[in-house]
Amino acid sequence: MTEQIDASExxxxFEAYKEQLESLEKQAxxxxxIIEDYTKAKVTMEKLSKTKKDSDVLVPIGGGVFLxxxxxxxxxxxxxEGADVVIERDIDYAIDALQKRIDDLNNGLTKLNEMAIQLQQKMQDISLTIQQLFSKKEK
Structure with a gap:
């Protein structure tokens, strides 16, 4: 009876960890x-900053549409700048600001991935424990 309770626990x-892992994967x-979106904006601004004055340009506005x-x-x-605040900035400042955001997001992504790896390890340990409990029961 005790082994049955242990197994169900x-x-x-295991199921709780599985749900947490799925949540982490969605967040990641x-x-x-967001990183890809910021990177596209940064690349566009970098190209614009190297463009000559009065040049004709195509500006991507999203969804495969250009102006x-x-x-x-x-x-x-x-x-x-967040909280529905938008400030006019020069391109170099905006490029630096986006790079900082990208770096911060990459750090967060790394932490999410580390947490996911830890959960996967815990799930493997629990799976092994469950297998051992059921193999004892069969003997």
Whole structure:
């Protein structure tokens, strides 16, 4: 009877870890999507900063849609500072700000991945324990 209770507790714990792991994987995918979005914006601004004044450019606005525009070398960008606050900044500042955000997100992604690895290890340990409990029961 005790082994049955232990097994059901381990199975419940395994399921809880599985749900946590799925949640971490979703969070990691979301963070990765944000990193890709910031990286695209950064690359676009880097290319713009090397463009000659009054050059014709195509500006990506998302969804595979582009705008025709003339580039002004003194152009400013509107950079979101959070909480619905947008501030006009020069391109170099915006590039640096996005790189800092990308770095911060990559650090967070690394931590999420480390947590996922720890959960996977715990799940493997629990799985082994459950197998041992059932093999004892069969003997």
């Amino acid at each position: 381990y199975i419940s714990l 995918a979301y963070v990765q999507a 025709y525009a003339k580039y002004d070398s003194n152009a400013k960008v509107l950079l979101s």
